Structure formats: structure tokens, C-alpha cells
Amino acid sequence: MTFHKDKTPTVEYLRSISSVRETTSKIFDYIKSTGKGKYYSLDLEKIPAVVEFLADKIITPTYPTHEDLATIPPHGRWQHLDCMNVSRMEKIISVWRKTGDDEIEICKKIIDLFVFSVLIDAGAGNTWKYHEKATGLKIGRSEGLAVASYYMFLNGKLSNNPASDPYKVHGEKLKSWTLEKDFKPNFQITKENEMSGLEGRLKLVVSLGGALVSNKQIFGDDARPGNIIDYLYKQKLSEYDNPTIELEQVWSALMTGLITIWPKSRMVVDGEPMGDCWFLDTIPTDPKLVVTFHKLTQWLCYSLLVPLQNYGYNFTILNTELQTGLPEYRNGGLFYDFGVIQLLPDVLEKGLKLTREIKSSDELPIYEIPTFEPHDGAIVEWRCLTIGLLDYILPLTNKKLGYNLQLAQLIEAGSWKGGRVIAMEKRPKINGGPPIDLLSDGTVF
Known part of the structure; x- marks a missing residue:
């Protein structure tokens, strides 16, 4: 699936949020007309x-x-983490406030959790469920994956220092994940409780760890997703009194920081993986049309808007309507x-x-x-x-x-x-x- 530059749109365009609606609308408009x-x-x-x-x-x-x-x-992911009318997020945020975390650190912790939780959120299949011992609930699909990620986070499974500093996600920790030692027990996977896409999902977790470690400008020396808020704060628009950024800045940080996590077996342009981009031959006059979705990045971007706007620096975010369904x-x-x-x-x-x-x-x-x-x-x-x-x-x-x-x-x-x-x-x-x-x-x- 490798492309040459003279036969495809630019890397920058294919990774942009604007490309999603623009490329997919070509297909929708064609089918609507025919x-x-x-x-x-x-x-x-x-x-x-x-x-x-x-x-x-x-x-x-x-x-x-x-x-x-x-x-x-x-x-956003918040609602999935609070599924079945259990206020998990509010409970843990209350704990952080009581133990003295400031609003910046609380925002970083929320984003740490959300980034990991969203990126393991591909479909789990029809049979897998997570058993939440605290409530006795057995929860499947996206909400089950969310609750599983919540308890991994609470129990320090994503932190370099699980005993002294559990409520963080560190790239070095994720890089060390294995199927048998980490993935299967944390997701409660057994022969009776199987999940779709195990190997691909594990590779995504390990690749996420590598991306966090290798992009220190965005994710800091300790390779935390939450450090993205400091990176964005440095880019705030000078003409506004309160911290204001554009959606494209959030999008660019996520695409730049995380693009290496996507499989290279997919579309590659100039040696760089494009992520959730695909050929489509629907239109006879354009049988090699490239359409972009970037679904997990969009899901992540949607999910991060709440902590970015309501915690930490309390950003005002412009142009949020650029995101698609x-x-x-x-x-x-x-x-x-x-x-x-x-x-x-x-x-x-x-x-x-x-x-x-x-x-x-x-x-x-x-x-x-x-x-x-x-x-x-x-x-x-x-x-x-x-x-x-x-x-x-x-x-x-x-x-x-x-x-x-x-x-x-x-x-x-x-x-x-x-x-x-x-x-x-x-x-x-x-x-x-x-x-x-x-x-x-x-x-x-």
C-alpha cells in the first residue's frame, strides 16, 4: 500500500482533520446522486x-x-468510564483533590487515562466482558474496555511507579507490555472470555509507549500523554485574554505525536504511515480515491475536549465543528x-x-x-x-x-x-x- 508522492495527496493533507469530511463527502455525494x-x-x-x-x-x-x-x-470517553450509572471519574477526581493534586495535574491524569482508554477501544467482539468486582457488573463492548482501562490506571498497571505514583501513564511502561503478563490478565481474557484483535491491540499499546517516549517535545521527559497540555499552552493564541487554541492545534499535536502507532501494513506515503486512510473504488472515474477517517484520533480528540476545556488551563477551543461524526x-x-x-x-x-x-x-x-x-x-x-x-x-x-x-x-x-x-x-x-x-x-x- 505504499504510494509515491506524485500519485497521491500530500502527507499533510491526508493527516488533516479537514480531509475527513472533504474526502468522504465525495463518496456520499456521488452515491446520493446515483x-x-x-x-x-x-x-x-x-x-x-x-x-x-x-x-x-x-x-x-x-x-x-x-x-x-x-x-x-x-x-467522549468520560461517559463510557461512568457507564451503568457509576460515577467512576468523579470519584477518582475527588480523591486526587483530597490528596493535594492541583488542577493542572488533575487534567494531566485525566488525559493520561483517556488516551490509553480510547486507543484500546477498537471493537472487542460480541462475547467479551469485563467483570467489575466493586459492583459485580459484567460489562461488554466499548464500556467494558473503558472500565477495564480505568482499573488498570487505578492499580498502577500503566505507571513506571505503581506503588508510589499509580495514577499515571508512562511510555516506558507501555513499551514493556506482553500478551501473557499484562494484556490478558488486565483484560480478564480467558478461553471463555475471548476478545477480538488481541495481537493488533497489544501492538497498538506497545507502539503507543514508543510514540510517547520518542516525542518528548509533546509528551515530556517522562513520556506522559497528559503533558500535551503544556505543549498546547505554549501555542496559545496571543490575541485572547484566556488560554485559547484552535482545534487544528490539538489535532496536529495528536497526529504528530501518535502517528507512528498505526500499522505500516496500511497506507504509507513517502515512507510514513497514514493511519486510518483507505483506497475506495466506488466512483468509476476515480477508482483509486483515497478517503480518510482517523476514527480513533477523532474519538480521542472528542474525548480530550472536556478535560482541556474544564480542567487545568481551561482552554477555549475554536473550530470544534471541523470534526465529523x-x-x-x-x-x-x-x-x-x-x-x-x-x-x-x-x-x-x-x-x-x-x-x-x-x-x-x-x-x-x-x-x-x-x-x-x-x-x-x-x-x-x-x-x-x-x-x-x-x-x-x-x-x-x-x-x-x-x-x-x-x-x-x-x-x-x-x-x-x-x-x-x-x-x-x-x-x-x-x-x-x-x-x-x-x-x-x-x-x-
């Missing part, structure tokens, strides 16, 4: 049912008034389950064939779900459509609510939750699994 792509059909007449479902059944019951709607937090299976599954998008028959059969090949007859789920690899056009086109459709329904949902939610709020209170609800209704016997399975390497949504 009614189908190479992998999916598109039926926008079914969008009103999605909007009604989100507004009336998902958002309004939890946020019935305009005052309530105003309290919707932006989509997240192209992952909950948001994308919402549109698939409502029939807005559907796999074309030959593509569906190809996916079902792969499912039958990789699963034994007794492993096949009650609902036979098509399976594709991350680079397959069926996955890449689905993700492009997801981003475009989230932008498409935002004004329609706001009109229905009579209130202007931001995209990050719509994802948090509507599409992500709604995708999970409709999945559970349609596929309860596989724990509300997605309508399309990803042959996960542990580094993609």
Missing part, C-alpha cells in the same frame, strides 16, 4: 423514520426540555438497520461467504452476519456513508427537536445510543451485535 455505490444502495426516503426514532424514542425521553438538551455532553458500527449500524443503506446482493453474498469460512457451523450466530476485512470496499464505503448521513440528519433532527444540537451532542444522545438500541431489537440473541461484522485487527472501530 442512489447506489459499488457496495451499498441508498434510500433517503427512510431518513424520516431514523429522525423520528432518534428524536422521539432516544433523545427526548432522556432530555425532555430545551434546558435538558443543553446539558447533553459532547460524545465517527464512522463506527453503532452510528453506521443505525442507518443499515433502518434500511437507509443496504449491501448490494453480490456484496452481501461475498460477506456471508467469508463468515461461513471463518466460523465453524456451531460458531455461526443465530443471525448470519456478513463479514469483511477493514480494507474491503464494503467497510470503507459504509464508513463514508456514515459520516455523510450523520451530517445529513443533524439539521433534520434539530428541526424535529426544535433545538440546535451540535454534532457531538447528536452522536452522544442520539445516533450512537440509537444504533445500540435498534441493534438489540434486531439481534438480541447475539447481544445486539452489529449488522455487519468486521474481521478486526484491534486497531479499527
Whole structure:
């Protein structure tokens, strides 16, 4: 997947946040004009049912008034860490305050946790669960991964000094992680509790450690993710009284500091890994179009906005609307389950064939779900459509609510939750699994 400079957009462009909406919108606009792509059909007449479902059944019951709607937090890792109505974040922040940590250090600790927690958040599969001993809860999927990361953090599993200084993430510690000594016990992985993408996820953790150690300008001499706040503070815009930065500065710091964690088996430009970028052959006149998603970086950027704005230096962050919806299976599954998008028959059969090949007859789920690899056009086109459709329904949902939610709020209170609800209704016997399975390497949504 290596490119030459004269045949591809620049490295800088492919790594930019603006490239995500710009490249994926080419696919969405083409399919919207033709009614189908190479992998999916598109039926926008079914969008009103999605909007009604989100507004009336998902958002309004939890946020019935305009005052309530105003309290919707932006989509971020905080809510996953506080899942099942357990205030884990508030509890640990209270401990830090009582033991004398100042607001700068509290912000760094939150970011330490969030960076690790987000980057291990690729799909865990339909069966894995984390058993939280303090509550007795068994929690799967993204929330389970979040809670697992929380206890690793609390127990000093990510710190160079677990006994004296546990609540930190250090690059040197992550670099030393192994599958048997660290990964499996910390995630409670057994033959009865298996997780998708083990090797890829472990490599991501180890690579994260290497990135933190090698980028001291951003992450400091002790290689902590939280040190990014000092790096950003030095770049604050001089024309504002309070510390103000642009979203692009946060984005650039994350992309520059973490780009080496992505597998080089993916797209490479001028010898540099591009991360979550893919070829797509949907448009006949542009069969080698490159589309960018940077989903985990976007998820991380969304998650860091809350601590950056509310702790430490209390940054004001401009241009947050540049971020797109997240192209992952909950948001994308919402549109698939409502029939807005559907796999074309030959593509569906190809996916079902792969499912039958990789699963034994007794492993096949009650609902036979098509399976594709991350680079397959069926996955890449689905993700492009997801981003475009989230932008498409935002004004329609706001009109229905009579209130202007931001995209990050719509994802948090509507599409992500709604995708999970409709999945559970349609596929309860596989724990509300997605309508399309990803042959996960542990580094993609």
C-alpha cells in the first residue's frame, strides 16, 4: 500500500482533520446522486423514520426540555468510564483533590487515562466482558474496555511507579507490555472470555509507549500523554485574554505525536504511515480515491475536549465543528438497520461467504452476519456513508427537536445510543451485535 508522492495527496493533507469530511463527502455525494455505490444502495426516503426514532424514542425521553438538551455532553470517553450509572471519574477526581493534586495535574491524569482508554477501544467482539468486582457488573463492548482501562490506571498497571505514583501513564511502561503478563490478565481474557484483535491491540499499546517516549517535545521527559497540555499552552493564541487554541492545534499535536502507532501494513506515503486512510473504488472515474477517517484520533480528540476545556488551563477551543461524526458500527449500524443503506446482493453474498469460512457451523450466530476485512470496499464505503448521513440528519433532527444540537451532542444522545438500541431489537440473541461484522485487527472501530 505504499504510494509515491506524485500519485497521491500530500502527507499533510491526508493527516488533516479537514480531509475527513472533504474526502468522504465525495463518496456520499456521488452515491446520493446515483442512489447506489459499488457496495451499498441508498434510500433517503427512510431518513424520516431514523429522525423520528432518534428524536422521539432516544433523545427526548432522556432530555425532555430545551434546558435538558443543553446539558447533553459532547460524545467522549468520560461517559463510557461512568457507564451503568457509576460515577467512576468523579470519584477518582475527588480523591486526587483530597490528596493535594492541583488542577493542572488533575487534567494531566485525566488525559493520561483517556488516551490509553480510547486507543484500546477498537471493537472487542460480541462475547467479551469485563467483570467489575466493586459492583459485580459484567460489562461488554466499548464500556467494558473503558472500565477495564480505568482499573488498570487505578492499580498502577500503566505507571513506571505503581506503588508510589499509580495514577499515571508512562511510555516506558507501555513499551514493556506482553500478551501473557499484562494484556490478558488486565483484560480478564480467558478461553471463555475471548476478545477480538488481541495481537493488533497489544501492538497498538506497545507502539503507543514508543510514540510517547520518542516525542518528548509533546509528551515530556517522562513520556506522559497528559503533558500535551503544556505543549498546547505554549501555542496559545496571543490575541485572547484566556488560554485559547484552535482545534487544528490539538489535532496536529495528536497526529504528530501518535502517528507512528498505526500499522505500516496500511497506507504509507513517502515512507510514513497514514493511519486510518483507505483506497475506495466506488466512483468509476476515480477508482483509486483515497478517503480518510482517523476514527480513533477523532474519538480521542472528542474525548480530550472536556478535560482541556474544564480542567487545568481551561482552554477555549475554536473550530470544534471541523470534526465529523465517527464512522463506527453503532452510528453506521443505525442507518443499515433502518434500511437507509443496504449491501448490494453480490456484496452481501461475498460477506456471508467469508463468515461461513471463518466460523465453524456451531460458531455461526443465530443471525448470519456478513463479514469483511477493514480494507474491503464494503467497510470503507459504509464508513463514508456514515459520516455523510450523520451530517445529513443533524439539521433534520434539530428541526424535529426544535433545538440546535451540535454534532457531538447528536452522536452522544442520539445516533450512537440509537444504533445500540435498534441493534438489540434486531439481534438480541447475539447481544445486539452489529449488522455487519468486521474481521478486526484491534486497531479499527
